Amino acid sequence: MPYLTSAVLGAALLCFAFLGLRARRADGPLDDYVTARNSQGAQSLGLSFLASGMGAWILFAPPEIGAFVGPLALAGYAIGSALPFIVLGLYGPAIRRHLPEGRSIGEFAEACYGAGVRRWVSLVSVLYMACFLAAELTAIGAITALLSDVPPALVVIGVAVATLLYTAVGGLRASLATDRWQAWLLVALLALVGGVALTRLPEMPVGATLPSIPAGSALAVALTLVIAVTAANLFHQGYWQRVWAARDDRALGRGAWLGGGVTVLVVMGVGGLGMLAAMAGVALGEPPIPFFALLAQAPGWLALPALVLAVTLVASSVDTLQNGLASLVVAGSGRRGLSLGAARWVTVALMLPVVVVALQGLSVLRLFLIADLLCAAIVVPVLLGLWSRMGATAAVAGGVAGMLGAILPGWVAQGSLAAGVLAASFPDSIPTLPPFLWALVASTLVSLLIAWWRPGSSNRRDIESVEKEIGG
Structure with a gap:
């Protein structure tokens, strides 16, 4: 079984690498590498926002919030996950008009306030995205250990290398191309895994009620999540890149609403599984992991598509973060002379410490x-x-x-x-x-x-x- 699982995961990662490399522009300039300027329609952007925003975190956080805090807090999480796309969809046209040749949140800050503020904003953005990367790679290691006998380090390194292969060579266009496929794949796999797991859900007890805490506390949790998730993701350089990648303002707005709307549905759906597990009296584990507790009740074969789902979620967010981190460096005002080859090496170099942290299995x-x-x-x-x-x-x-x-x-x-x-x-x-x-x-x-x-x-x-x- 470990050999079959390794082969399936390897095949999925090779497919992503093939799709990304096929989308590259071998003769494209550095600007195209980091922005794919004015090239993406609404559907492409919407699927990209969805795929790049989804990560392994949706298998942990929303189900736990649904199971222990209830629907109000879960709605806050879902809205907070989608709001950054909506804000950039509404605010992005003004950014594009004022800075049509822009490439990063750092350049936007510099245009408004000067180089000092740019460095400050860029540092916060790098810190946030590095944490996000480490968290995603750590999560895929933990999920691998839960669902298979494959060494977690093998999958962590496999995801990092495969995504680096196509983002370092193809830049943002490669990430956008894989996002389109990964978005459809993750929705299909979520429907399969969640649907089969629900068929094995224990019979709901008489008088079962929705998980909830006092309304004031639930509202406080919801507001916390909206502020924290929205504010942090507005410093996600990968999302800012898509402001300039949009074909026009209309494509940006429609793509942002599409990505945000589907994100709300996905987060609420996955969180709803946690609520149902709690209502049915499923043992949620210690520490509680409702989504994976549901899988324990399901047929053994479901572990493989669940692991492919996790790899897809992680790859779709990791490639965006890799390219976003690199673009912050190459788009800095002091780095105008950086070559395309150097930009590719920057992408690789930025991943090395993140992989080292992820292999430690730390929280x-x-x-x-x-x-x-x-x-x-x-x-x-x-x-x-x-x-x-x-x-x-x-x-x-x-x-x-x-x-x-x-x-x-x-x-x-x-x-x-x-x-x-x-x-x-x-x-x-x-x-x-x-x-x-x-x-x-x-x-x-x-x-x-x-x-x-x-x-x-x-x-x-x-x-x-x-x-x-x-x-x-």
Whole structure:
């Protein structure tokens, strides 16, 4: 059985590599490598948003939230997962008009506020995506150990190498091409695995009720998830690349709504499996993993398509993250002379430490939460960049206020700055609303106040000068 499983997973990864390499432009310029500028229609973008946003996390987090917190919090998770696409779909046309030759969130920040803010924003984006990559590769190792006798390290390295093969050679076009196939495949496999697992669900007890916690607590969890997931994913460079990859504004908007709508359905569907498992009295395990607890009740053969599903989910998000990380480096204002060959080596080099971390089998949830909080502290100042009154002073002050706001609840509650900082680092790896809410509120209020008091500071960059640097 390990040999059959290895062969099937290897075949899936080779298919992804073939599809990605076939889409490459061998003679394309560096700009095409990182943006595939003005080339993608609405359906292609929608499927790409769906596939790149889905990862192995959907097999863990939504079912657990559904099983223990209930439908309100699950809806918050689903909305938070889709909102970044919708925000970029609505805001993206303005970004494209003001920075038509742009390539990254860093360049957008530089055009609005200068090189100093660009480096800050790029650092947060790299931190978030590196955590995301490590989490996805760690998850596929854990799923492999759960569902098969194949060595987890073999699958972790296999996914990393296969996706690197086509992203390093083909760039964003390769990722977009595989996303289209991976999106359809993951929806089909989710339907198969979830459908078969439901047929083996124990009979529902008389008087079974939906899992729930008090409405106020559920609403707090939902709001926490909306803020954390939305803010963090707005620093996902892979999504920003798709703003410029869109054929036009209409394609971007329709693609964002398509990807966001299907994402909500998928997250709610997978989370619903967790709710049904809890209602039926299925033993959810320790630590609880409702989706895989359902698989334990299903036929043994279902483990193989479930593992292919997991590999598809991880590959679809990993290739986007790889290309996004590389594009942040090659699109930096100080790296205009970077060659296409060097960009490919950058893609490979950025993956090495991530794979090393993933092979340790560590939990990266706390790092993820810290990265999410950093994103929540500065997301509003960054997105306000197209407002003419905003300047670098307002943006930086807003970001600093957001970080202070994040530690304020713990500081006030426990009476010391150190306690506030510790609380904002989530020592128990459990997301709580106050740090996220106060980070968002403080950054927004301070940014707006300073923008009104001192509009358009002299540090604000001229967008046309940034365009000339990008083009030159």
